Amino acid sequence: MSENLMLKIIEALTGENGRRIVEILLNSQGGRSDEELAQELNLRVNDVRKLLYELSKQGFVAYIRMTKGESRWYSYYWYTDIDMLKHSINRRMNEVIRVLNERLAYEESQTFYICPNDSSRYTFDEAFENNFRCIQCGFELIEVDNSRTVQYLKKLIEVLLTIHKYR
Ligand SMILES: [Zn+2]
Structure with a gap:
């Protein structure tokens, strides 16, 4: 899998700024603090922290904690x-x-019914139990052609x- 494709996937999952953070961290040695990232991206530190949290939850970035000089305060250096x-x-x-395979198996496993009035969806069993009428409004249910969903x-x-x- 190319770096470009990976960045596209990360952008799809975390947005443009998420992708930009990952890009900066990929090209940085020794990581970046959230303040440095905020400055570089011209974003608020709080927004950068939120993005970093989201990115780390998905495993795209990690951090090391360091003290600066004599300071008792920790700084977080993000890297990937x-x-x-x-x-x-x-x-x-x-x-x-x-998840998609499970959904596909579910769609292929049975016939579905839909209410033409309010679009409520029913499995065959549910439709059968209610004499093929909608529970919400009483309309007669029609069989769904889910072949497009399956495709x-x-x-x-x-x-x-x-x-x-190609990973
Ligand atoms: Zn209905």
């Missing part, structure tokens, strides 16, 4: 590297592909697996 990004993106992709999910899984292969 390609391996950390690869690892976290792969973990995340495995999870997404697993869409299949395509999406295929695309993700292709990206995954």
Whole structure:
């Protein structure tokens, strides 16, 4: 997986500023403090901290805690590297592909019904129990053609697996 593709995925997950932080940290030696990042990106320190928290939750960045000189206060230095990004993106992709496969199996496993009046969705069992009438409004339910959803999910899984292969 190319660095460019990884950055695109990180941008999709955490926004443009999340991607910019990761980009700076990738090209910095010894990491950056949140204040330095805020200055470089022209953002408020609080916003940078929120982004760093989000990025670290997803495993894209980490920090080391250091004291500056004689000071009793800690500074946090944020860093990342390609391996950390690869690892976290792969973990995340495995999870997404697993959920999509479950959803696909669910969609393929049964017939669904929908209320033409308020768009409530029912499984066959639910529709059957209610004599194929909507619980909300009493309208007669119609069978859903979910083949487009199935096609869409299949395509999406295929695309993700292709990206995954080139990690
Ligand atoms: Zn209804």
